[in-house]
Amino acid sequence: MTLLQEDKTLPLLRVMNLSKFYGKTMGCHGINFELGKGEVIGIVGESGSGKSTLLKCIAGRLSTTNGSVFFNSSYGFIDLCRTDEVLLRKIIRSETGFVTQNSVEGLRMTISAGGNIGERLMANGMRHYGQIRKIARHWLETVEIDTKRIDDLPSTFSGGMQQRLQIAANLVTDPRIILMDEPTSGLDVSVQARLIDVLRKLVASLSLSMILVTHDLAVARLLSHRLYVMKDGRIVESGLSDQILDDPREPYTQLLVSSILKP
Amino acid sequence: MDDPILNIISISKDFVFHHQEGTRIEVLDDFSMKFFPGQATILTGPSGSGKSTLLRMIYAGYRIPKGKILVRHQKTLVDMATALPSLIYDIRQHTIGYVSQFLRVLPRVSALDTVIEPLIARRMEPRKAKQRGRQILECLRIPENLWHLSATTFSGGEQQRINLARGFAAPYPILLLDEPTASLDPENRRIVMQLIQDAIQAGSCIIGIFHNKSDQKEIAGRVIDMSQILCRTAEV
Ligand SMILES: Nc1ncnc2c1ncn2[C@@H]1O[C@H](COP(=O)(O)OP(=O)(O)O)[C@@H](O)[C@H]1O
Ligand SMILES: Nc1ncnc2c1ncn2[C@@H]1O[C@H](COP(=O)(O)OP(=O)(O)O)[C@@H](O)[C@H]1O
Numbered sequence: 001m002t003l004l005q006e007d008k009t010l011p012l013l014r015v016m017n018l019s020k021f022y023g024k025t026m027g028c029h030g031i032n033f034e035l036g037k038g039e040v041i042g043i044v045g046e047s048g049s050g051k052s053t054l055l056k057c058i059a060g061r062l063s064t065t066n067g068s069v070f071f072n073s074s075y076g077f078i079d080l081c082r083t084d085e086v087l088l089r090k091i092i093r094s095e096t097g098f099v100t101q102n103s104v105e106g107l108r109m110t111i112s113a114g115g116n117i118g119e120r121l122m123a124n125g126m127r128h129y130g131q132i133r134k135i136a137r138h139w140l141e142t143v144e145i146d147t148k149r150i151d152d153l154p155s156t157f158s159g160g161m162q163q164r165l166q167i168a169a170n171l172v173t174d175p176r177i178i179l180m181d182e183p184t185s186g187l188d189v190s191v192q193a194r195l196i197d198v199l200r201k202l203v204a205s206l207s208l209s210m211i212l213v214t215h216d217l218a219v220a221r222l223l224s225h226r227l228y229v230m231k232d233g234r235i236v237e238s239g240l241s242d243q244i245l246d247d248p249r250e251p252y253t254q255l256l257v258s259s260i261l262k263p
Numbered sequence: 264m265d266d267p268i269l270n271i272i273s274i275s276k277d278f279v280f281h282h283q284e285g286t287r288i289e290v291l292d293d294f295s296m297k298f299f300p301g302q303a304t305i306l307t308g309p310s311g312s313g314k315s316t317l318l319r320m321i322y323a324g325y326r327i328p329k330g331k332i333l334v335r336h337q338k339t340l341v342d343m344a345t346a347l348p349s350l351i352y353d354i355r356q357h358t359i360g361y362v363s364q365f366l367r368v369l370p371r372v373s374a375l376d377t378v379i380e381p382l383i384a385r386r387m388e389p390r391k392a393k394q395r396g397r398q399i400l401e402c403l404r405i406p407e408n409l410w411h412l413s414a415t416t417f418s419g420g421e422q423q424r425i426n427l428a429r430g431f432a433a434p435y436p437i438l439l440l441d442e443p444t445a446s447l448d449p450e451n452r453r454i455v456m457q458l459i460q461d462a463i464q465a466g467s468c469i470i471g472i473f474h475n476k477s478d479q480k481e482i483a484g485r486v487i488d489m490s491q492i493l494c495r496t497a498e499v
């Protein structure tokens with residue numbers, strides 16, 4: 001593990017030659033890309049193309065078979081694939097966020113909404129109950145959840161609210177990067193619109209750096225500066241979002257873009 | 264004469280349709296042109312002659328596979344064909360404005376917020392941005408009771424005016440306009456013409472697609488007939 005001084009010229013994230021195999025099954029292979037501070041990139045591709053695998057490797061939730069994930073953390077520009085467990089846990093707890101499609105995975109259903117938000121703060125050493133509650137309230141407001149629901153269990157929330165709560169619970173430690181795996185799928189269209197609206201506002205006001213995995217090209221266009229198209233575990237095309245969606249070059253991307261009505 | 268603010272050097276563009284027997288459409292072939300501050304350029308020509316393609320390439324919304332598009336951006340010269348994404352975001356924020364033919368409407372985002380988005384992106388104070396937003400919406404005669412609604416339900420002409428309000432909310436050294444007057448009534452057309460004249464007076468370089476002869480005459484810029492200049496052949 002190399003510990004360097006924080007360097008502003010380095011990207012926030014540099015993924016190098018990353019591969020993940022599940023036994024003989026390829027999850028993703030030969031992935032290279034960089035993410036700048038304040039940038040949102042979308043990873044698109046059909047089901048089974050390796051999007052979640054890639055995201056989980058970046059998040060340190062899955063051990064990689066090969067390659068590196070350099071992250072510009074407060075501990076330096078370090079390779080998360082070669083960081084000891086203790087430091088990795090520390091970084092995951094405070095400097096990266098991970099929002100999953102399935103809120104049951106991303107939330108603790110048996111503790112209150114406020115508790116879900118407070119948990120990451122407590123894990124980072126905050127103890128003052130009043131302070132934690134105040135911050136939790138602020139984040140509920142930010143994601144447009146009525147603060148009166150602070151003591152309610154997330155299981156009593158609608159799907160869209162659960163997703164917004166998950167986002168709040170991740171943003172509370174002011175992470176340098178937030179990773180989202182299909183945050184809008186499985187939601188009704190109007191509920192999706194609200195979630196996207198909240199995300200757009202957060203991206204603009206907090207200059208969030210984000211990797212968004214989605215198979216919904218309209219969502220990808222709305223939120224991402226750049227897109228990466230994945231097929232069979234590999235990146236087949238990348239570019240500015242409008243270039244990918246309006247001027248796709250690869251056969252696979254053309255198929256993907258033309259198979260939906262209006263991204 | 265000043266240095267050009269935009270210098271297009273030998274660009275070519277084709278589209279290959281991989282799922283339609285590999286059909287290739289050549290839209291631009293070795294096209295070059297210089298553009299200057301305070302100058303208006305009017306693109307005409309039949310549908311399919313490559314007018315929108317040219318605008319989108321200047322904006323780097325379409326790729327630039329061959330040639331250079333040099334843009335003067337805050338005292339530096341940038342080639343849109345090779346610029347890093349972060350620089351292109353910056354150029355789109357400050358140097359090149361683009362008003363597409365149709366507004367991309369968003370549910371839940373008010374007309375006013377749609378219009379001031381480029382101002383907020385420039386870190387203008389929200390209060391000031393809103394003030395400017397209201398001013399330009401008023402100028403384009405969007406009734407005040409619509410300002411806080413999403414443009415999803417607006418008429419075509421209203422959506423076009425929201426799109427124009429967004430494009431004219433902040434000044435750009437280069438402004439690309441894709442058929443800005445196409446769905447406007449005479450009164451709104453006159454207002455948009457005035458906005459264009461004002462931008463030219465202020466030194467903007469305007470490149471716009473206009474079919475209407477009287478629009479062309481009023482703007483008094485050079486007229487480029489794309490079907491005359493550009494080679495366009497389809498081959499299989
Ligand atoms: N835990 C796992 N064990 C074995 N194979 C897996 C596992 N997770 C994913 N895969 C396989 O890896 C490939 C990529 O899957 P995934 O990353 O989930 O794709 P996506 O998120 O794009 O739908 C698929 O072939 C999938 O079957
Ligand atoms: N994204 C695209 N993908 C494929 N073909 C395109 C694309 N954009 C434009 N074209 C084709 O290029 C030609 C020029 O189109 P366009 O620039 O839109 O013309 P105009 O604006 O002059 O009507 C047309 O044949 C059109 O079908």
Ligand SMILES: [Mg+2]
Nearest residue numbers: 048051052053
């Ligand atoms: Mg997945």
Ligand SMILES: [Mg+2]
Nearest residue numbers: 314315316441
């Ligand atoms: Mg056109």
